Amino acid sequence: MHKIKIRQSLDTDMPAIERLYPAAFPDEDLLPLVRHLLTGEPDILSLVAEAGQSIAGHVLSHSAVFPAAISGPHFWRRSPSPPGTRGRALVRR
Template identity: 70%
Template sequence: MHNVEIRQSRPDDLASIEKLYPAAFPEEDLLPLVRQLLAEEPGILSLVAEAGDAMAGHILFTLCAITGSDARAALLAPLGVAPELQRKGIGSALIREGLSRLERDGVTHVYVLGDPAYYGRSGFRTETGVAPPYPLPEEHRDAWQSLGLGSAPPPVHGKLQLPDVWMQPALWGP
């Protein structure tokens, strides 16, 4: 992965981000979600990967809470890499940089709903103590994953509490 810079997104990245998602997710329209999340600042962490002048990838984390716990948590989603630049380590680098910034900010628990074969590479493991906002079908239980940041964060139990933009059952389906 050469000449890829990861930095916090800026308002003038929106046009490139709006091109990236339909290319990375041709069968899903994530743009309404992404636009709403970008408006949630400062409750989000939004990073872009730039390869030269091109937008190579984007990742979003939403800061959130867990019922019955004072743990500081974040949800990773979505993550997209330009099709022609996939499998070059850009997605992993965006995850790594995001986790490092969240840890610096005192976040101790990060959650993701996604392919365990991919997120497992970054250290995520199936989560059973904290439930997603909507129940998942049994066959997708292993897609709900978490990662602890910092030195041995204590296990937590409860339900993830997210801003309204995330409270749409369709976002949590298979």
């Protein structure tokens, strides 16, 4: 079993991120929204979960929804998922 590492996403993660969403949400086409948020919106927090050499999960948030100061690579803050979200689906393989 691999340890999960949480880190800020990189541009090079986009192909792996784009594979996650259809697998996690087969009944919804979220890729246009994800692409828009990652390329066209300011103040987006984008985190990936790495398991070994693979991206196993992705979380997006806007600073208005998740107001936290990010300082350094080790800052982590737990926040409850908004009602109606299915956060655990994001980390399924």
